[in-house]
Amino acid sequence: MPDSEAGGVFSGFDPARVPSPCYVIDLVKLEENLRILARIAAEAEVEVLLALKAFSCFAVADLIGAYLQGTAASGLWEAKLGRTRFKGAVHTFAPGLKPDHLGEIEDLSDHLIFNSAGQWSRYRDLVSVDGRCAYGLRINPRHSEAETPLYDPCAPWSRLGVPPGQIREDGLAGISGFHLHALCDQGFAPFDRLLSATERTFGEHFGAIDWINLGGGQLLTAGDYPVADLIKRLRSFRTDTGLRTYLEPGTAVALNAGALVTEVLDTGWNEGHFAVVDCSATCHMPDVIEAPYTPEVLGGETISQAGAAEAEDPGVLRLGGPTCLAGDVIGTYRFENGPAVGDRLMVLDQAYYTMVKASTFNGTPLPAIALWDRHGDTVRIVKQFGYETFESRLS
Ligand SMILES: Cc1ncc(COP(=O)(O)O)c(C=O)c1O
Structure with missing residues (x-):
């Protein structure tokens, strides 16, 4: 069971229900946040x-x-x-x-x-x-x-x-x-x-x-x-x-109300195990690099200091984006199973300062946007971006 609030919110979401990559907003969590803010407004x-x-x-x-x-x-x-x-x-x-x-x-x-x-x-x-x-x-x-x-x-x-x-x-x-x-x-x-x-x-x-x-x-x-x-x-x-x-x-x-669904495109080893995923720190969650911080990934234990022991551990994987930037790294995580090529993962708490900052550097596609109603368990894909979004900004 994930220990974070965002992990709790998204533990019931099947990432195969949306295209990848995709920002998924949980309407239930969003409304819980809004209720707190409305209470502050009313009582203060x-x-x-x-x-x-x-x-x-x-x-x-x-x-x-x-x-x-x-x-x-x-x-x-x-x-x-x-x-x-x-x-x-x-x-x-x-x-x-x-x-x-x-x-x-x-x-x-x-x-x-x-x-x-x-x-x-x-x-x-x-x-x-x-x-x-x-x-x-x-x-x-x-x-x-x-x-x-x-x-x-x-x-x-x-x-x-x-x-x-x-x-x-x-x-x-x-x-x-x-x-x-x-x-x-x-x-x-x-x-x-x-x-x-x-x-x-x-x-x-x-x-x-x-x-x-x-x-x-x-x-x-x-x-x-x-x-x-x-x-x-x-x-x-x-x-x-x-x-x-x-x-x-x-x-x-939007705290803890969003996750970024991503898919594993490749795995390998270079003094440590890594996976290339189809979402990018630099394009889709730039604060990971700018702040910097390591976001949580559902089902993965965040490793803040990866040393020789972690490099040898087949469960420890460094996740990186599909761009040419060497530092397009999301983080290093210990997983119980996999993940293998084709598996879907969820990077947690990715609603704010993400969609508003996203770029198409390297021609990386922008994530789709989906709304999930956790209580009714309905998913609505509200936006998907194509090649024309990338092209239209270049001249
Ligand atoms: C003027 C101003 N107001 C509000 C905010 C929102 O801050 P936060 O998203 O951290 O609540 C910012 C963030 O930079 C800001 O510059």
Whole structure:
């Protein structure tokens, strides 16, 4: 029996039911996550938006819209996706806002957040003042909690948001809210510290604004997340400040709700046993290489340090993708049986930051997308990609 939450979700799924490779979303797990987020929204009296950058599979937009208040977009195209394919409000923040996108973003968005005081001062005379879109400023409380600089918007020299002490008295004219984001896959304690740091560094301006967006980066739907503590903290923050408050999780929405089905194409030995599969770390789950981390594979024990003993063990297999990149490695795993050529495997927890980042490097096909209803045990393949997707992006 798999020990992870995602493993528990997918242990009943037969990967032969979908084409390979294929991202499979379990609607039951997705809805469980959404219920937790809806409880946070209701009990803390905050609004929760899906960060589209993490997960924007609009085949599940109705389900998401039944629980969340809208979407958070990273620029014009996500704002358009949020407005046309999803439900609820659209809040847009783009670190590099282009002048020719401004009008359309404003039409699509309920909130438009500027990244710097300079950007706001350049745009403030260009924005429409019809009151349909509210304007905000991203702040950077310079409080680092993220473990690696790659995911730390508060690291020195960060371009993300206005640091403390740089907002001039007249700089907030026309601005009705603040936005911040400074966490990555973290729990309540880092959030609590971040919020306290924000109160310390930007609290003097809270009287001049109406709302604050506290970003994402929390594993709100993980089994061990103390939801009640968060609700209490947010309630007291709201009582103290009177600010309308938003959260914009991405990962937490789809946490453990997806798996990437893959098929073994070849096996071999080179100082250790390996298998080539038809999904790729670099094309289909780039965070495996960028973060980096080793995803779980159903039925495989993850080996973090493979030495001579593991190399000799016929049950230990290093899985790698079908591309030319030597480092296109998913991980090393100990299996009880096989897997052999033609077997199907499931790489777990692959819904977020996967479909949205997937590429066709080496002409690697994009995985299909399927929805699985674990309770009804129905599978619906909602998307398959052909050669034309690859070709159409090249000229
Ligand atoms: C501004 C902003 N909001 C929300 C998120 C979503 O974060 P997560 O998916 O970790 O919850 C991110 C992630 O990078 C972000 O940059």
